Amino acid sequence: MKNIIYISFLIYTSVCFSQGDISINNSYPTNYFTNPMDIPLILSGTFAELRPNHFHSGLDIKTKQREGIEVFSSADGYISRIKISLWGFGKAIYITHPNGYTTVYAHLQKFSDKIENYIRKEQYKNESFEVEVFPKKDELPVLKKELIAFSGRTGGFMGPHLHFEIRDTETEKTINPLYFGININDTKKPTINTLIGYCLDSISQINQINEPSQLTLINDANGNLVAKNITASGKIGFGINAYDQLDDAANKNGIYSLETFVNGQKIYEFKAEEFAFYETNLINVLIDYKRFQLLKQRIQKSFNQYKYNLSLTKDSSTNGIITIENGLNYIVEIVAKDFKGNEQKITIPITGKKENIIAKNIENVTPYKIKHQEFNEFTNENVKVTFPKNTFYSDFYLDFTITDNIVKVHTPIVPLANNYTLTFDVSNYNETEKNQLYIASISEKGKENYETTIKKNNTFYTSTKKLGKFTLLADNEKPTISLYNFKNEQWISNHTSIKVKISDKETGVKSFRGEIDGKWILMEYDVTTGILTYDLKNITYTDAKHHLKIVVIDNVGNLNTLEATFYRKK
Structure with missing residues (x-):
């Protein structure tokens, strides 16, 4: 046993990180910025x-x-x-x-x-x-x-x-x-709920399974977690569902760092120090995107399968991928920490053993093969999908079908790196119909949602990162507008504001305009309530009688106007 572990130790020594990578970067000024609010920082x-x-x-x-x-x-x-x-x-x-x-x-x-x-x-x-x-x-x-x-x-x-x-x-x-130097109170260690094992090619296995599998965890005497001994072979990786709680709040927040060690040597590190905004879409390959879409559970991977560059992760020659060889034994440790250094650890004993695979994922073959490093374009009836180079992170067969005017562009379980274009030929519609048409996505629960629709002659298209179902719908209903805190012809001398409620149940409000006595007024719009508010202290008086006009346009151009009169003492 000792000799086997020593051999494995040598394998991983050359790919480990330098010591102390988790330490705080001392180049940041710690006494320069203060808390932006005079309340406890929770x-x-x-x-x-x-x-x-x-x-x-x-x-x-x-x-x-x-x-x-x-x-x-x-x-x-x-x-x-x-x-x-x-x-x-x-x-x-x-x-x-x-x-x-x-x-x-x-x-x-x-x-x-x-x-x-x-x-x-x-x-x-x-x-x-x-x-x-x-x-x-x-x-x-x-x-x-x-x-x-x-x-x-x-x-x-x-x-x-x-x-x-x-x-x-x-x-x-x-x-x-x-x-x-902005301080928080946190003495609680992170919580790890779930451990998932991943096979990273078609011949790898964990407990004779070639699909992602949830592994059993038990608590040891020190409060850390231990996985039941597993057998494996080939290239594998792990992911966890974890959260951290501060002392003064019940919120389940994100962890600060995630590290993976093999026989004591670090092979992967995620650390919440800094990132660029153009990197933010990489979250969908850092997590198990398919599991999140299907089960709404975020599993953060401790390996980089697609060799992406993310400032939040540290590079290593293995990218956190563990190669299990037949006949060798391994101890894998996964450590989740918060910013204060509180940690939760999982220990995973692995026996390298090549066995027959009893469960394996089989890919559905279609006529539409995505080669992610190439430009891809497919047409089906009156619909075209265009995928620029590197829209996806890997190759796969696209499920692209049309049934009863519902277009299916795969299922939303594959992460996208960039937008693609979905185009409809609308030459069989007349001009009046075209004016009211728009592209809608259809959620898993059947809800239809407006997608930004660009209209060019006989083609409508949208640029999107969504996969799933789409269709063409018509919106011929104008937005609704109603007075909220007063009535037409009312004296409102004691009011501090005018409130008007607006909405558009199908494609949504695109724009609004308010005027009093023919002049534009600044109305604050609360998108959560649909209420427009005008502060009456900004009104200029020439008379007690005032004319209010509200114009609202939805996303296909339907327009509605409300006009009302109110009175206010000078």
């Missing part, structure tokens, strides 16, 4: 946490389940970017600092007065709620701990919190804010 989301189709790019700071808490600049600098959007970050401020870093504050309810006045001028200038501006260095300087905004929940369907980032100004890479 997180609902950690850096590089695994999210749908992306890594989380900062810290989500809990705001006691309410909005309106003061947000301060973390250091001296100047506001270099302000962006207001309906989705994503909602209202966001970017502050550039003289030490080479930029801080980001997102999902804000509103800005401080000086910033609010600055951005409001831009909104009125462009007659748009959504704006993005890049102030010059001397326009909006800020001091450390200066009030810049109030916390909110803008940007989509989420609870109140502050999203906070620190980026490298030059490279725009986002960096874990905890590296900069």
Whole structure:
């Protein structure tokens, strides 16, 4: 037994990492930035946490389940970017600092007065709620701990919190804010729920199975996990489902690092230090994407099967892939840590034994073979799919069928690196029908969702990363508009705002415009409630009687207009 392990040790010595890779990078300034809020720092989301189709790019700071808490600049600098959007970050401020870093504050309810006045001028200038501006260095300087905004929940369907980032100004890479001395309370070790074994070619096996398999875990006397002894041969890898909890919150956050050791030598490391935004789609190959799509369980792999370059992982010659040889014994250890160094470990004893495979995945062969390193284009009836080179990470047979006007472009279990194009020939429709048509995706539960549809003569197309079912639908219903907090012809002298509810149940609201007495007004749109709000302190008086006009257009061009009269004392 000792001789066998020693031989295996020699095999892996040449591919291990240098010692101390998990240690904190001391090049970051730890006393420069302060907490952006004067409340205890409790997180609902950690850096590089695994999210749908992306890594989380900062810290989500809990705001006691309410909005309106003061947000301060973390250091001296100047506001270099302000962006207001309906989705994503909602209202966001970017502050550039003289030490080479930029801080980001997102999902804000509103800005401080000086910033609010600055951005409001831009909104009125462009007659748009959504704006993005890049102030010059001397326009909006800020001091450390200066009030810049109030916390909110803008940007989509989420609870109140502050999203906070620190980026490298030059490279725009986002960096874990905890590296900069921002402290959290965490004495709990991560929790590992699930261990999955993977066979990485057609002849490899784990317990005579060539498919991903869940392995049994038991607790040892020290509170660590041990897998039941497995037999294996060929190239294999492992993945885990894990989370970490801070002392002051029940949220299940992401882990900080994941390491794999074979006979004591490190062969793989994931560490939540920094990443570039163009890398974020690689999350779908870091996880077991198929399992996530089918079971909604995120398994983080501890190997790099596709040899992608991701800043969050450390390179090694094996990329975390373990080659099991017949007759040898191996001890594999997988270690999950949080930022404070608390760790949970799995020990996996492996006996190298080549046996007959009793369960093997068989690929469905179709006429449409994807060669991922080549350009691929296929046509079926009136539908064409176009896949640029490297749309996918591997070769496979595409399931591309049309049944009862429903187009199936495979099943959504294969990760995509880039968008592909889905094109419909609509030459058999008349012009009126074309105006109302759009491309829709159909979810697994049968829900139809509008996909951005580009119309060019007799072809409609969409660029997407979605696989699954699609169809052409018609939207001939205009959006709905209704007064929310007052009635037509009402006196509203005691109101502080006007609220109007808008919606479009099929393709969604594309644009809206509000006017009072023929002049554009700035209306804030809450996408979660569908309510437009106008602050009446901004109204200019010439008379007590005022005329309100709201115009809403949906994504195929259906338009609706609401007009109302209200009265207000000067």
